[in-house]
Amino acid sequence: MKTDRSAQLFTQAKTYIPGGVNSPVRACRSVGCDPLFVHKASGCMITDVDGNEFIDFVGSWGPMILGHAHPEVVEAIQAAAVQGTSFGAPSPLEVELASMVCKAVPSMDKIRFVNSGTEATMSAIRLARGYTGRKVVVKFDGCYHGHADSFLVKAGSGVITLGIPGSPGVPEDIVKNTLSIPYNNEEILEQTLRDTNLDIACVIVEPVAGNMGVVVPNLGFLRKLRELTRELGIILIFDEVITGFRLALGGAQERFGIMPDLTCLGKIIGGGLPVGAYGGKRELMELIAPDGPVYQAGTLSGNPLAMAAGLAMLRVVQRPGFYAELEAKSDWFGAEMEKLAAAAPVPISVNRIGSLMTCFFTRGPVTDFTSAMTADAALYGQYFRHMLAGGIWLAPSQFEASFVSAAHERSHLQKALDMTESSFKKLMV
Structure with a gap:
């Protein structure tokens, strides 16, 4: 994956912006890489300045329930x-x-x-x-x-x-x-x-x-x-x-x-x-x-x-069926993620409700701050990098949510599941 233009922009940004970002999580330090700079987004897809395309599960940290540029x-x-x-x-x-x-x-x-x-x-x-x-x-x-x-x-x-x-x-x-x-x-x-x-x-x-x-x-x-x-x-x-x-x-x-x-x-x-x-x-x-x-x-x-x-x-x-459809596809996706987590070589606990989900890299259950903090952030970093290389855009932090939007079609979700299965198999403690 080519990232030359993002690297140039990040170097330039650090000259004028603290940490090179305007919201600290975006620095991507906890997942062991530098941020990619976005050129455009449409539906559930994001394209960075180097032309790489990703299926987006961040959704601007939640609000893009319709997808981008509806x-x-x-x-x-x-x-x-x-x-x-x-x-x-x-x-x-x-x-x-x-x-x-x-x-x-x-x-x-x-x-x-x-x-x-x-x-x-x-x-x-x-x-x-x-x-x-x-x-x-x-x-x-x-x-x-x-x-x-x-x-x-x-x-x-x-x-x-x-x-x-x-x-x-x-x-x-x-x-x-x-x-x-x-x-x-x-x-x-x-x-x-x-x-x-x-x-x-x-x-x-x-x-x-x-x-x-x-x-x-x-x-x-x-x-x-x-x-x-x-x-x-x-x-x-x-x-x-x-x-x-x-x-x-x-x-x-x-x-x-x-x-x-x-x-x-x-x-x-x-x-x-x-x-x-x-x-x-x-x-x-x-x-x-x-x-x-x-x-x-x-x-x-x-x-x-x-x-x-x-x-x-x-x-x-507010159109008829909007939330029912979003809930149904999210339930299917979440259930499939749980199956993959159960078969993974490392302990992973999936927390989800509606169109929100987090894969915690811990045995779980995760019910509060103390149990959330048992998650292995380094393992999440490995997972994040594997998924990014495979065209899946996730939050650059173990301690954030993934979001399904109305713009995600079954094919997008299936690609994310296929990449997740591949990524889980590569994880090493």
């Missing part, structure tokens, strides 16, 4: 762009998208658009503190909620991929108001939330963890979390940046039938463009300025390009 999304963006790319004022598109999202997400009465998932989560935390008058945020080990200071305690995604325990530059005064406890552990959850010495404003959780690899929740854990927070007057925030409009039209909360107080959404609601949102119960959302005293703002919030792309994407996923 014609209806592209057409919507083009039509919006000729009218202007940013107004710094309200537009009809944001009203239409807000209505559509609120109707789809079961717990959401009102919504505020922002520019990223990180902005959504940090704004939701501020709102929860403003509503309760309390300070402490409870999160879960290995869950990632963006790079705001409060969330970099035992975080997932690039933080664990790079082996960073937290981050310099985060004041102790901020960290002391964040507690991180084990995911899927009901006993510690109850002990923590019932501790009268704590001043807990909210609990934020990925209802399906996706940033330490895919870790499916014990439903008893999520139900206990909802019961306790409701009883104790603690705001429950679902971070559905990954699961929103992915596991169902109404996200994980629809799939599990568990309603949070606030929900955070990410770039999937902008068809992959930079956007985020948080929303929830009317009594909470009406505390946000200008209706209330909790301030949050952003010039590009609700920008017309993201709104237009989001509307186009949501219209497609």
Whole structure:
């Protein structure tokens, strides 16, 4: 596989960009290679600057549920762009998208658009503190909620991929108001939330963890979390940046039938463009300025390009049979992956739900951060390199998810299975 142009670009990028990348996992250090630079993408295919083609299972880290450059999304963006790319004022598109999202997400009465998932989560935390008058945020080990200071305690995604325990530059005064406890552990959850010495404003959780690899929740854990927070007057925030409009039209909360107080959404609601949102119960959302005293703002919030792309994407996923078809092909693919993992010469545990999946290179089961961290990242690196050489584009980290999109056809999935079988056979401890 020729990579000369990517190598040249990476050398040039390192002169001007820290690590040569604008998001740390993309540096590919944990999988033992340098990044490839992308020239274009269409459907489930990505083409790099050297002309190599790959079947994509990253999907821009989740939002490309329709695949890349879906014609209806592209057409919507083009039509919006000729009218202007940013107004710094309200537009009809944001009203239409807000209505559509609120109707789809079961717990959401009102919504505020922002520019990223990180902005959504940090704004939701501020709102929860403003509503309760309390300070402490409870999160879960290995869950990632963006790079705001409060969330970099035992975080997932690039933080664990790079082996960073937290981050310099985060004041102790901020960290002391964040507690991180084990995911899927009901006993510690109850002990923590019932501790009268704590001043807990909210609990934020990925209802399906996706940033330490895919870790499916014990439903008893999520139900206990909802019961306790409701009883104790603690705001429950679902971070559905990954699961929103992915596991169902109404996200994980629809799939599990568990309603949070606030929900955070990410770039999937902008068809992959930079956007985020948080929303929830009317009594909470009406505390946000200008209706209330909790301030949050952003010039590009609700920008017309993201709104237009989001509307186009949501219209497609609401067509009859969309989620049933996506679920069926994902179930078939996941079941075949499990068979291959069982026959592999090294221990591999497959975690999956809907169109999300992670192959952990460990005996499993993987149910929390501690068990996820038993995975052999070096073995994953071998697997990643074999798959890349065979034309399969995976996340350059053991601790991320793979995504199936509507654009993946049976032939694409079968090629990935064939390459996986070949790659597994070559693995060596």
